[in-house]
Amino acid sequence: MTDQLIAPPATRVVDRASAxxxxxxxxxxxxxxxxxxxxxxxxxxxRIGDAGLWAPFLPAxxxxxxxxxxxxxxxxxxxxxxxxSVRSLLTVHTMLSWALQRFGTIAQLRKWGPELTSGRxxxxxxxxxxxxxxxxxxxxxxxxxxxxxxxxxxxKKWITNGQRADLYxxxxxxxxxxxxLLVPRNTPxxxxxxxxxxxxxxxxxxxxxxxxxxxxDSDALLGPSGFASGMVLTGTLDLGRYSVATGSVGxxxxxxxxxxxxxxxxxxxxxxxxxxxxIQAKLSDMVTDVRAARLLCAEAGRLKDLGDSxxxxxxxxxxxFASTAAAKHSAxxxxxxxxxxxxxxxxxxxxxxxxxxxxxxxGSNEIQRMTIAAEAYRKWVP
Amino acid sequence: xxxxxxxxxxxxxxxxxxxxxxxxADDIFSLGxxxxxxAMELVMxxxxxxxxxxxxxxLRIDNFRTAKAMTELVHRLRPVAVx
Numbered sequence: 001m002t003d004q005l006i007a008p009p010a011t012r013v014v015d016r017a018s019a020x021x022x023x024x025x026x027x028x029x030x031x032x033x034x035x036x037x038x039x040x041x042x043x044x045x046x047r048i049g050d051a052g053l054w055a056p057f058l059p060a061x062x063x064x065x066x067x068x069x070x071x072x073x074x075x076x077x078x079x080x081x082x083x084x085s086v087r088s089l090l091t092v093h094t095m096l097s098w099a100l101q102r103f104g105t106i107a108q109l110r111k112w113g114p115e116l117t118s119g120r121x122x123x124x125x126x127x128x129x130x131x132x133x134x135x136x137x138x139x140x141x142x143x144x145x146x147x148x149x150x151x152x153x154x155x156k157k158w159i160t161n162g163q164r165a166d167l168y169x170x171x172x173x174x175x176x177x178x179x180x181l182l183v184p185r186n187t188p189x190x191x192x193x194x195x196x197x198x199x200x201x202x203x204x205x206x207x208x209x210x211x212x213x214x215x216x217d218s219d220a221l222l223g224p225s226g227f228a229s230g231m232v233l234t235g236t237l238d239l240g241r242y243s244v245a246t247g248s249v250g251x252x253x254x255x256x257x258x259x260x261x262x263x264x265x266x267x268x269x270x271x272x273x274x275x276x277x278x279i280q281a282k283l284s285d286m287v288t289d290v291r292a293a294r295l296l297c298a299e300a301g302r303l304k305d306l307g308d309s310x311x312x313x314x315x316x317x318x319x320x321f322a323s324t325a326a327a328k329h330s331a332x333x334x335x336x337x338x339x340x341x342x343x344x345x346x347x348x349x350x351x352x353x354x355x356x357x358x359x360x361x362x363g364s365n366e367i368q369r370m371t372i373a374a375e376a377y378r379k380w381v382p
Numbered sequence: 383x384x385x386x387x388x389x390x391x392x393x394x395x396x397x398x399x400x401x402x403x404x405x406x407a408d409d410i411f412s413l414g415x416x417x418x419x420x421a422m423e424l425v426m427x428x429x430x431x432x433x434x435x436x437x438x439x440x441l442r443i444d445n446f447r448t449a450k451a452m453t454e455l456v457h458r459l460r461p462v463a464v465x
Contacts, residue, residue, distance in 0.1 A: 103438060224441040230418040231425060231441070238422070309426035312419060371419070378399060 013065055014056045016074035022051050028082035034203035035350050038196050040086055049119030055097035062113030070301035073246040080250025084354035085203035091243035092160045096123030096169040098239045099180065103223030103232055112167065124165035125240065126156040126209055136233065141211065143172040143179055152181060152214040162207025163194050171233055180222040180232040189214035200353035238312050240362040241319040246297045248322035248358045251351050252290040255333040258348050259283055262337055279336060286329045293322035313375050320368040323358035330355040387432065388453040394427050406449040428452060434459040
């Protein structure tokens with residue numbers, strides 16, 4: 001008990017069950033309203049911090065609970081079931097927090113770790129540019145050494161939580177290769193322009209973020225600046241992909257729940273929808289795919305927990321399968337709901353719009369398929 | 383069955399690229415096999431296989447250019463590694 005009194009107060013155990021209860025009480029009920037408002041309420045952001053959900057995988061000394069990756073995926077699935085916009089905020093916050101944990105110095109960890117775990121500082125991931133999305137080699141934002149620090153110039157687009165984040169993880173062309181920089185939003189020269197009216201994840205507070213002669217100290221550099229600097233990007237995107245994959249599983253589960261409920265209440269020609277074979281076929285495919293996608297995510301998470309390098313390809317596959325399933329089944333969910341599915345009274349239209357985004361972010365599905373195919377080819381000698 | 387650090391690293395590389403015919407002294411970067419994905423896999427493999435954590439200061443290209451260089455890195459970070 002004495003230890004508890006002197007231990008960091010933010011530490012708490014979070015798992016699927018606690019995340020599910022939190023989502024059902026605080027996230028899902030307001031998801032449609034957030035979608036229409038184009039923002040997540042500040043009260044909910046604070047509650048996420050109180051629940052220990054921002055970065056639970058960070059160690060206890062940084063205020064986290066050392067959550068394993070399988071459990072983290074389950075948490076993101078549950079949040080994705082309730083609201084893909086909230087899950088998107090968790091995704092980019094997770095990416096920055098993971099990169100800090102993996103590549104940060106002791107000083108960087110002490111400075112930012114507890115702030116990120118509590119949610120007092122929210123993170124965003126700044127990679128995409130107007131001319132560079134999945135093509136990361138095409139980024140033009142550049143960082144030039146000056147004195148002991150850096151001068152950053154350029155612009156990023158479609159930055160999830162760019163409107164609200166306090167700390168940006170910015171990828172820029174450095175002297176030898178792409179480097180990662182931690183850029184506080186309040187640094188002079190940082191500009192933020194909201195992007196509204198996107199197709200999906202409309203409450204994820206997207207923004208353009210610009211850097212006009214932004215002067216940064218040497219401690220802004222996260223990770224190495226040479227050959228391995230690309231690993232910061234590779235590793236961070238891997239975590240992002242994992243989060244999107246699990247969030248996509250959540251979308252499919254939400255489709256199952258919504259359709260089972262609707263089909264059990266809606267009658268056509270004197271029969272409930274649930275009794276119709278074509279509706280049963282759609283439901284059975286949803287249930288089958290959600291289980292398969294969940295298993296792929298669990299496998300990717302298990303390999304991450306083992307430190308096994310094959311997790312990277314496992315995550316590509318999980319993200320491809322889960323996001324494709326989400327797009328397919330959310331379309332079917334709208335179909336099952338008919339005209340009701342196209343309006344604001346049911347959540348399936350939101351699922352449909354959000355699911356499409358999952359096929360594009362953290363590497364478009366076309367890029368994923370090229371990478372997965374390359375994995376198959378490279379094991380065969382002509 | 384590999385019984386040395388260098389052999390284990392070479393086995394990992396050739397399992398990923400069966401067409402590769404390399405020795406512990408060959409520059410794997412010059413052979414065109416390395417992209418950011420494989421670089422990440424390679425670092426993760428070395429860390430897991432030999433129970434080490436590679437600090438930022440050691441994440442330099444020269445430490446990963448050859449199986450021999452990676453072996454020296456492993457031995458430097460884990461002096462009791464299998465020789």
